[in-house]
Amino acid sequence: MTSRARDIVLTATLVAGLAAPFLPAGSAVAWRPLDLGLWLAALAAGAVAAFVDRGDESAAILALAGTVLGAVALYRVLDSGARGAAALGLWLGAVVLAVLAWRAMNLFALIGRNRGGAALNLAAPILLGVWTIYLWQLVVVGLEIPRVLLPPPSDIAAAMVASARDLALDFIQTFVRAMIPGYVIGCGAGFIVGVLVDRSPFLQRGLLPLGNLVSALPIVAVAPIMVMWFGFDWPSKAAVVVIMTFFPMLVSTIAGLAALPRMELDLMRTYAASYAQTLWLARFQAAMPFIFNALKINSTLALIGAIVAEFFGTPVVGMGFRISTEVGRMNIAMVWATIVVAAVAGSASYGALALVERSVTFWHPSLRKVAG
Amino acid sequence: MAAPMNSAWERLRHGHTLPILTILAALAIVWYLGAIWLNSQRVIDGYEADDELKNKWTTGDLIRDTLSMERPVLPAPDQVVVELDHSVLEVAPTSNRSLLYHAWVTLSAALVGFALGSLLGIALAIAIVHVAxxxxxxxPWVIASQTIPILAIAPMxxxxxxxxxxxxxLPKAFISAYLCFFPVTIGMVKGLTSPEPLQLDLIRTYSASRGQIFRKLRWPASFPFLxxxxxxxxxxxxxGAIVGELPTGAAAGLGARLLAGSxxxxxxQIWSALVxxxxxxALSVGAVGWVERLTLRHTGGEG
Structure with missing residues (x-):
């Protein structure tokens, strides 16, 4: 967008923001003095952020402050009686806030690109995430969307607090009891078989295409068979996870062990290194990026396997069980609460693996810091 | 000098065909042995309960019976093939006893979802590449969402x-679309940003507009990633389509067959649905691979 077009949009937004309190916000709703004050303060902050840019964080922080103040004001108005009856004034306010939030993201993104730094890089995505949740709450409450369709985030948070015990037990059943043993056995077996197969080029050539093929198959569908073989409790889920994680690890290990350049192999031979020494000192190191890649892919696959396997039969605990029964009871807020737990567990294990990877494969080009 | 016979043998030994066939044969043997081992307990229990057969059965009887049980713990491969043959070839494809009918129900949802999700993914990637x-x-959210077990929301x-x-x-297609969407977005963002700065500079010296840069440089450059x-x-x-059939006890589709079988x-029945x-x-991935080769040949890439 050219800067002229941007100025026009920002000016129009500020005018719309001034008009919003005078439009009907909903049946029998008036802006109280405090709401109005907060709203005007938000607009003032937004106006300064829009047109005064000194090239540092000040404009971005002002835009952020404006967004937060405006969000509070708007929600107070909505909460004072517009629930389910929100009208033009409120939606206009929401659009104004969206432009303010966009401006804040824009400014943070610009500073982040120019200066780098983890906190600045995280500011824009976090702002987008929080803004999405706020908008979700505003729309669901404002339009009074039925809870069975889409519960507001506040309901989901309340369900998480109220059923914290159930959620913790589900987490232990699915994540700790079923997923982790399955993940460790599946990845371990894939790695060991990969190392063994590496000694035979014949087996390698046969297993690599087959392993790639199997990685594309809907392995989750073996879940009913595993439930028959290993019963309803966690061993059957762990078995599904073993099968799902085995092949990606096998393929990555074989590819990783082949990744050491010829030169390094020759060097090890000039040192008269034994097979084991070459394997341990050189080839494992070269394989680590491949192996961590498989570990990261597998952490997501394993959680999916453990949850979906529970759809085929489980004791009365577990994340998959919770999702399928609460869906049946139309208690959608609880389903969302379980999904939040699953999402946090999934991204936390991925993040933890990424951190370990950083310290193990610090030498890899993708992790080296650019000099200067 | 190697004799022609010898070189054909060498080719076979160094190609992929022989190793793959060897491993498949080994798998088949392991499968049969596994079927005998896993099913034997139940067959022996059956013998023991039968006064006429008690203590008179031979190993040959045991092997024959373990491989032809009606509800085995692990069916033998030939049982699965017979069941597939029966439910695919002998029943009219329109009947709901035909596995082809169920496969079509699943495949149609998967393909509609694939089309929707890929288009959405490509559109989002184009937006991401053009708006800083x-x-x-x-x-970051698109990447983070890869770490979330999104399949879990299918029942909801x-x-x-x-x-x-x-x-x-449609609901099944939405789940498929939702799953398709993220890998396509990430791949396309990589692909659309893959042109080198040098190439971008060159096309700018031709005073190409953003639309032209997209059509003539970014879009073709993204194919190897797409x-x-x-x-x-x-x-x-x-x-996604299979899991989408699980929660409501859908009447048709491979997921429904899996659930009914379990x-x-x-x-x-479970094993034949699984196969x-x-x-x-495999066929869908193969079909995409075929389109890939056609496209890359057409655009002059290595195909």
Whole structure:
């Protein structure tokens, strides 16, 4: 967008923001003095952020402050009686806030690109995430969307607090009891078989295409068979996870062990290194990026396997069980609460693996810091 | 000098065919042995309960009976093949006893979802590449969402859409689309940003507009990234359609066959649905690979 077009949009937004309190916000709703004050303060902050840019964080922080103040004001108005009856004034306010939030993201993104730094890089995505949740709450409450369709985030948070015990037990059943043993056995077996197969080029050539093929198959569908073989409790889920994680690890290990350049192999031979020494000192190191890649892919696959396997039969605990029964009871807020737990567990294990990877494969080009 | 006979043998030994066939043969043997081992307990229990057969059965009887049980713990491969042959070839494809009918129900949902999800993914990637703020703010979420077990929300989507009157193919297609969408977005963002600064500078010296840069440089440059993502996406679409059939006890589809089989202990039915699902996934990935080769040949890449 050219800067002229941007100025026009920002000016129009500020005018719309001034008009919003005078439009009907909903049946029998008036802006109280405090709401109005907060709203005007938000607009003032937004106006300064829009047109005064000194090239540092000040404009971005002002835009952020404006967004937060405006969000509070708007929600107070909505909460004072517009629930389910929100009208033009409120939606206009929401659009104004969206432009303010966009401006804040824009400014943070610009500073982040120019200066780098983890906190600045995280500011824009976090702002987008929080803004999405706020908008979700505003729309669901404002339009009074039925809870069975889409519960507001506040309901989901309340369900998480109220059923914290159930959620913790589900987490232990699915994540700790079923997923982790399955993940460790599946990845371990894939790695060991990969190392063994590496000694035979014949087996390698046969297993690599087959392993790639199997990685594309809907392995989750073996879940009913595993439930028959290993019963309803966690061993059957762990078995599904073993099968799902085995092949990606096998393929990555074989590819990783082949990744050491010829030169390094020759060097090890000039040192008269034994097979084991070459394997341990050189080839494992070269394989680590491949192996961590498989570990990261597998952490997501394993959680999916453990949850979906529970759809085929489980004791009365577990994340998959919770999702399928609460869906049946139309208690959608609880389903969302379980999904939040699953999402946090999934991204936390991925993040933890990424951190370990950083310290193990610090030498890899993708992790080296650019000099200067 | 190697004799021609010898070189053919060498080619076979160094190619992929022989190793793959060897491993498949080994798998088949392990499968048969596993079937005998896993099923033997139940067959022996049957012998012991029968006064006429008690203590008179031979190993040959045991092997024959373990491989032809009606509800085995692990069916023998030939039982699965017979069941596939029976339910695919001998029943009219329109009947709901035909596995082809169920496969089509699943495949149609998967393909609609694949088309929707890929188009959405490509559109989002185009937006991310052209709007810097979106790249900074949205891309981290798209990447993070890869780490979330999104398949877990399948039952909710089915039931919620069902409660507003959407049933049948579309809800399943939405799940497939949802799964397809993320790998395509990530692959396409990589692909659309793959042109070198040098190439971008050159096309700017021709005073190309943003639209022209996109059409003539970014879009063709993204193909080598697009197709691998599409292969992942189509495999995920099949998984999504199958899982989408689980929660509501859908009447048709491979997922419904799996669930029905697991309720009634029909292992042969489960295995044949599983084999057919794998074939579907492999064929879909193969089809995308075929389009990839055609496209890359057409655009002059290595094909």
């Amino acid at each position: 703020t979106l790249e900074r703010a949205l891309l 989507i089915i039931v919620v859409l069902g409660s507003i009157g959407l049933v049948g193919l 197709f691998p993502s599409l292969k992942i996406a189509v495999a995920l679409a099949v998984v 309720y009634y202990g029909q292992t042969v 057919l699902a794998s074939l579907l996934a």
